[in-house]
Amino acid sequence: MATSISKTEVQVTAARTSSQDDLPEMHGEKMVLNMGPSHPATHGVLRIVLELDGEIITKATPEIGYLHRGDEKIAENMTYNQFIPYTDRLDYLAPLANNVAYALAVEKLLGIGKALPRRCQYIRVICCELARVSAHLLGLGSFAMDVGALTVFLHTFTQRETIYNLIEALTGARFTTSYTRIGGLARDLPPGWIGQCRKFLDEVVVNIDETEKLLSRNKIFVDRTRDVGLIARETAIDYGLSGPNLRGSGVDFDLRKAHPYLVYDELEFDVPIGSVGDCYDRYLVRIEEMRQSVRLLSQCLDKIPGGAANEAKEPINIADGKVVLPSKFKVLTSMEELIHQFILVTEGVNAPPGEVYFSAENPKGELGFYIHSKGGGTPNRLKIRAPSFVNLSILPQLLPGHMVSDTVAIFGSLDFVMGECDR
């Protein structure tokens, strides 16, 4: 498709050295470049069709769905507890946070959110914040790698390994944690875990500082990210962005402050926000969010009821046999518990009819679960509001006018996960 280049466009090309009259009518053609679904910078399987004028993007069309597994439909065919492993695979960089958000949504439907034991709430906050540090470390690392700084990626990745070790000790799995249960947790903190976690907190602060030393004042990095991918405050709100991407644009909105859940209202932390809304601001916000997460974590470790060893036998599950599986001993010795166990395993938690929406502040943004129940053990409809999906919706508006090299900086700073976007 040949299009004639207008006069204004000619002025920015190299042709301006010769006078305008000498030029024959120039015919240019735009090039369509297909990025993805398999491309090093698309963080998974995002496909984006770029229309290029030289290296300048004139049009961008994202194509999503390459990782669609029908999670929402799957949820309609199983009990609430059975869906927990599927939440691991949403934002697979922060499975613990997804587990917590889903469990809280179902508990809201059951109306037992307030009855959660305090120890359970603290452990869940620890899970969320560990997941946030882990996801941000990887997000920043891959952001830096996309703009060419490979060392940062490996540096943060090494630190992430300690988080995985902690998660393994806690849940038994490094990646697919499936740690929460409706009304509680799969198990309590293992012995010695709090000490390991404190040691990790000391290390990660150093690691974050070092990462910042490599990037924050690096002229090349600053040039690549400043005033690139500018999202104005209003645009960010209009497109429904959430998480660090929204706060990078200077909007003060953090669900942990706006609608506190768990014990966030008892803990002290600050919400960093950016001033302009470019890639650099989003980078700064993520760096500081990790520091705030560390602050939250150390408070949690100090204040957790029962302490490290839980000698006081603080409960971690709701004391309601109709929600949480009873202990094996009770199942074998008492008739009532045996019935509860049988019903829970075969039919699931009996949820009341109704609908709820619960959203939690996940590393990527607002992860929301909308559950429509007609009663019984399975949801009638479960809708997942995936932050990555919403955050990506801004691409067609954001990319045009940038150069091809900027796409990777923008992708990196938006920090999306296709597992969550495509669901």
Add this chain to the structure above:
Amino acid sequence: MKTLDQIFVLTQHWLTGLAPAALQPLVSMLLIIAALMAVFGTCFALTTILERKTLGRMQNRYGPNRVGPFGLLQPAADGIKMLTKEDIVPEAADKALHFLAPLALTAPVWLAFAVLPFGRNMSAIELDAGILFFFAIGSASELAVFMAGWSSQNKYSLLGAMRAIAQMISYEVPLVLASVPVLMAAGSLSLPEIVRAQSGYALGWIPRWNVLTPWGAAGFGVFLVAAAAESNRCPFDLPEGESELIAGFLTEYSGFKYALFFLGEYLGLFAVTGLGVTLFLGGWHAPASWLEWLPSWGWFGAKFSALIFLFIWMRATLPRLRLDQLLNFAWKFLVPLALIDLVAAAAWLKSGGWQFAWALETRWLLCATLLAPAYVCLGRHWRGGTPKPRRYHYAQ
């Protein structure tokens, strides 16, 4: 010690002497070619493994350590892998150009080594216009890169080739401009002559290397940056910027052709590094008179390795520039700085005859007043002012 210093030259003479008189010129030539290819071929293999090792250490990991002791046989394993891999040529590719491009890149680069002096009496040919020959050969690589990008019929390759051309042409200018003051100082275009001009010691102990003069230091800086860009090294590796262009003009190459490109790029880096050593670091001269007993080729090798290490270090530290920033940096910073450096060098050489008490200090001051403000001003303004550092702030 004399023998050790000249061991390669003497061996070559001896071996040539064994051949019948009529064949002696040919044998002499072939011996040199074989030696160069063997040395720099090994150097290529060693650099790939050492680069990966060094990068590994800088990034908190081991690097390759599976094949052979300390992973030192990794290059051999890589070579076998590359040779036995299927050579895939895209259906739409221009077959002839696609085949020729790796050859067109690698063959001329070998030629560049012909004029470099690797030690005392150790340059393959002593061309009077050696440096001109070097740059002429060096600019042939642009053609090969564009051949590769164009013939692949792949949009990523094309974009990569486009970037490579823009980059290589832009950076050739500061590269050459930074070398000009050295030619002025030596009064010759011949590389061995340039090395000879850097012999001896000022004040009895400071070697007369060009890098130890104000204009030489500035020129060396410009030269290093331009050399990194010229050989597509990080932070100027955007023609093959893996995160955005997959592998740039190399995208559609596999197997041995890919290895040839790799070889060509590393050899290009070696050649330009060797030139840097020759022009600015005194070539094969020792840094102090009491170290002169070490063989001259050893000193060349040491300086050469140090510079290669510097390039690896840069790769581990720096992110990648964007195309427009890259070109702006060349044209708005490096080229003006190199031009001002030319003036500084002229002032330095012109004032060489001064005999009064503080002559040397005055000359330094003169050159510094020319270069320092230029460096500061250009550095501030090539990208339209330095932005203020920015931080997040906390929500209320």
